[in-house]
Amino acid sequence: MRTGTPVTVLGLGLMGSALAGAFLRAGHPTTVWNRTTAKADDLVAGGATLAESPADAIAAAPLVVVCVSDYDAVADVLKGPLHGRVVVNLTSGTPSRARALAEEVTRRGGDYLGGGIMAVPEAVGTADAVIAYSGPRSLYDAHGSTLGKLGTGLHLGDDPGLSATHEMGTLILMWGMLDGFLNGAAILGAAGVSATAYLPIARTAIDTVAGWLPGYARQVDDGVYPPDDGTVDTHLAAMAHVIEESETLGINTELPRLVKALAERAATEGHAASGYPALVEQFRKP
Known part of the structure; x- marks a missing residue:
């Protein structure tokens, strides 16, 4: 029996599939949608419900988690009314687009939380996966227990673009460390190490x-x-x-x-x- 808050996950790439799997393991009725339906096979076998369209998936649950390739793809899957829906957008993008999307979701009757996943898919569902959220604190508090099934949540502030801003800072930090290591490995490698x-x-x-x-x-x-x-x-x-x-x-x-x-x-x-x-x-x- 799945007695948790019903959730929908739009997008079943590596990360989206990991998110849906974490909700399923935690006992949440989980509806999924992906443009390529075959990517949902394992999740459906595990108890998820496959929606025929994004609109059907959105209608199936009050909490809608979006994890797709970019903000253009987010716009494609979030068409139609959003009354009574909380959209949690975990798609990477710029802060300005996050703020614009938050305004659009609100205009169409929904609520919006932005988010950034600081983890690899394998860590999702464990405390090692840190997910930073931004948007109204009251909204985060209301759904924190459900979102907590994905990993360790961190609320950054009411500005819906803050999670994307932090993601930009984290990405350049990551690339700096990785490029430094790889450059160092090239120096050592040329010396036979x-x-x-x-x-x-x-x-x-x-x-x-x-x-x-x-x-x-x-x-x-x-x-x-x-x-x-x-x-x-x-x-x-x-x-x-x-x-x-x-x-x-x-x-x-x-x-x-x-x-x-x-x-x-x-x-x-x-x-x-x-x-x-x-x-x-x-x-x-x-």
Whole structure:
């Protein structure tokens, strides 16, 4: 018997299927829809109901979770009236489009929560999956127990675009870490060291940098950049070494040159003796 709040999931890619599966395992009557119906086979075998159309799926439950490719696809599946429906949009997109969608959902009689999933599909349904939501706090509180079946929920504020804004910041952070690791693996690989052998040192470096973030965050908020772990000039000297060695090894130097160019601008603008967080001023510019 499924006695939880009925839910609908629109979109059954890897993440959408994981969301629907988590609701099913938690005992929620779950209606699903996907343009390619075969993607619903395993969920239907597990107890989900396959709707013939997005409109039928929306009509089947008061809580409608959308996880499709982009906001154009969201617009395609959310056609028709939305009276009495809470739309939880977990599709990636820009904050401005999230706000516009929230206004459209409200105009058509529904309520809107934006969301960003900070997890891989395999983690959905566990506490390791963090899902950030934005929109009216009262709406989040009313449905928090149901949404909690997907993972650890985090409410960011009433602005429906905030979850998308945080997603943008998280994505650039992720790519920065991954590109840094891959560039480092290329340097080590050219010297005959495998990426696997490099991994323990890389993990130590990531943990060390993570420990700096609380202090960096305070400096960014205060706009004061003391050289706690070295000046920008000190970092510039190290950056030059990385570029020189990359050239010697015959590997790509684009990433370290970009990093050095940003630091050089900071130094030229009076931050040569400042701490590294002063580079935030470069990222704030158009």
